[in-house]
Amino acid sequence: MHRGTSDARRDVAAAGNGQRPVQDPFNQNHRPRKRSTLLLRIDSWIDSTIWNAGFRLGEIWEEITIFFRRFRTRGVWKAVFEVAGEGMNIGTAGFVLLLALALPAFEETSGNWQARDDFAVTFLDRHGNEIGHRGIIHEDSAPVDQLPDHFVKAVLATEDRRFFDHFGIxxxxxxxxMTENVKANSVVQGGSTITQQLAKNLFLTNERTIERKVKEAFxxxxxxxxxxxxxxxxLYLxxxxxxxxxFGVAAAAQFYFGKDITEVxxxxxxxxxxxxxxxxxxxxxxxxxAARARANEVLSNLVQGNLMTExxxxxxRRNPANVIDRGNREAPDYFLDWAFEEVRRIAGPFAQHSLxxxxxxxxGLQRAAEAAVETGLRQDGERYRASQAALVLIENGGAVRAMVGGRDYGASQFNRASHALRQPGSSFKxxxxxxxxxxxxxxxSTIVDAPIHWGNWNPKNYSxxxxxxxxxxxxxxKSVNTIxxxxxxxxxxxxxxxxxxxxAKKFGVETPIRRDVTIPIxxxxxxxxxxxxxxxxxPTGGLQSRRHGIAQILNYKGDVLYDFARDEPPAERVLSETAGMYMNQMLTRVPYVGTARRAAVDGVLTGGKTGTTQAYRDAWFVGYTGNFTAAVWFGNDDYTSSNRMTGGSLPAMTFKRVMDYAHQGIELRPIPGVDNPLPEPKAGPLVAESSTDANGNALPAVQRSRSLNRDTTAVLRDLAEKLQRANPLGATERLAAAHSLSDLVPIVVER
Incomplete structure (x- = not known):
């Protein structure tokens, strides 16, 4: 106690004399005070450093400002530099946008794009008759330097007068x-160059969308x-x-005039x-x-473009061209385009490309399908405000018997049957x-039809x-949406x-399906x-449909390179027999008591489903019998709404018209799981309208040509096989002889 008191007094005395008190090394309060002092110093250093750095930055900024004041503009020059600066900003953003838009277009050029059409294919129908050609043998096409000067000038004067002066557009x-179109208040001139048209033909489709036009430009x-x-x-020609x-001017010169393109x-x-x-x-x-009148316009273009004189x-003008009489030859061009894609897919690994x-x-079914689509559009297209349609007819077994990709192939080669993506509506259910x-x-089984919510989505019924x-x-x-x-x-x-x-993928849908809660409808x-x-x-009872358009691929020696029946695997089951039976029982009620009463085929059990999308943009009927399945779509290329057209109206009537023709004189096959051959139709005016148009006018019956029965066909097939084995002719003659007889067989056997 005594020592502690004296130490305290000494410290006080030292403090009074202005001296530091003597710190006892045993004092426990000494170290915390030292740490506090250190922290205060660190804090002070940080504060001063930040302040000094800010002050220095301010000085630097002031120096920069003073320097750039020398370049300050006023008046007109200020406006010029402001506009230029904003232009650079907008240009940079535009460049980034153009790059983003260009990337999808340039992806189309991947691979050997010039060899995409290196196939030369002659197509035959199911009976062996020639129906068209696709592909180009580039070695046989005439170089531009060998084409007649007047022909090249005629093309340029009509299609692209400034072809050798522009850079693509x-x-x-x-x-x-655009000026001429505004003056005429309609489209009288096109603005696409030859290069743009070639880009479309090589890489794109004819679908009229903004995306396609952007890709075309790039x-x-x-x-x-x-x-x-x-x-x-x-390439364009x-x-x-x-x-x-x-396709191509060389083929056209041979077809229309019977001469080489260099001699026209x-x-x-x-x-x-x-x-x-x-x-x-x-x-x-x-x-x-019409062709001669159009040729006269081309001659006028030559004179107006100063490429030739009057x-x-x-x-x-005085002696217009005459053409070879080919008759009214119609080719199933939409089908051939799709079949050519299939050939390139199947025959890609083959060494031979002349096939x-x-x-x-x-x-016959193709003509009936085209006539049904055209009849529907002519009679009711204006009333429903529908300008386009597509139809695919498949024989149960997978063979595509008819394909209509649009109203007019000459006006638009875009295949709406195989390439157009459309919402299927209730047909997807x-x-x-x-x-x-x-x-x-x-x-x-019963379920409640009542309001339902799935996240933020609240589906409504049509009624x-x-x-x-x-x-x-x-x-x-009844196509209830909530169910x-x-x-x-x-x-x-x-x-x-x-x-x-x-x-959907198991059933054969190849288009990628979007993952969205709305896809059930x-x-x-x-x-x-x-x-x-x-x-x-x-109608197969739950087996894969095995859709195909190619039966055989042969070379010009007669060798069979591909045969669908031989080379493709058998159909797999994608739906159980019980589930398939239940679905058939339900779907065969739709044309009789449901939404598709105009689709019921006379005397033939029919099943199917209608589909109508938002704002009446698309109308579908997809149906089947024991023999055929058909999908029918009506709408507009520009996605505009129709006049309240539903799947049970024009599509259902078109389906019926095709199926009435297809089922004449053939053996009817049953639909698995349906005992009652024909359900009793529900009374009402729509049943009577099954063979009429939307205005109540009777549709003319289309008669199908007679065909052989199965027994006769079996005899002919056996005879054809024996003749082919015994025939000593060459490969080409043997192939032609086989076609002349054995090709009669599929008229009945495959139906």
């Missing part, structure tokens, strides 16, 4: 075309940068559709050059007066219902009302959307070919 020509620049002008012109099922006269050159605009409308073997063309391909198309049948439900408890078969027949949604959400189990997507786009393929599963 002719902005002056585009402005001129690809035109790409072609100009990578291919010479002469090569662009040659080799690939353009020229009517009559011909001025009058003939003008007629050929006039075909590029609308080959179907101006094809001389179809409408010679004196040089006067002889061609003879026997297809599955039936000329079969995938959800078939899954429900697989999960143990039956057509008589905007609800029925309460309803059985599954009635829900499908497939409720089935997917409550009955399918884990990941219902994934299950529906997988089911058909919001994910598919093709007409997809829907026909998928519905063809039901």
């Amino acid at each position: 002719d902005f002056l020509g585009l402005a001129r075309a 690809l035109a620049f790409w072609l100009e940068a990578n291919v010479s002008k002469k090569e662009i012109l040659r 080799d690939r353009a559709y020229m009517g009559g099922g011909t 006269s001025i009058a003939e050159a003008a007629m050929l050059a006039g075909l590029f605009k609308a080959p179907a409308r101006y094809a001389p073997h179809i409408n010679l007066p 004196g040089q063309v006067i002889g061609a 003879i391909v026997r297809t599955t198309i039936d000329p 079969v995938f959800t219902y078939s899954l429900a049948m697989e999960k143990g439900m039956t057509p008589d 905007l009302g609800y029925r309460g408890r309803i059985d599954i078969k009635t829900a499908l027949a 497939p949604v409720r089935l997917a959400k409550e009955k399918l189990g884990e990941d219902p959307i994934g299950q529906i997507m997988a089911q 058909g919001t994910s786009e598919v093709t007409v070919l997809d829907q026909a393929t998928a519905f063809a599963v039901f």
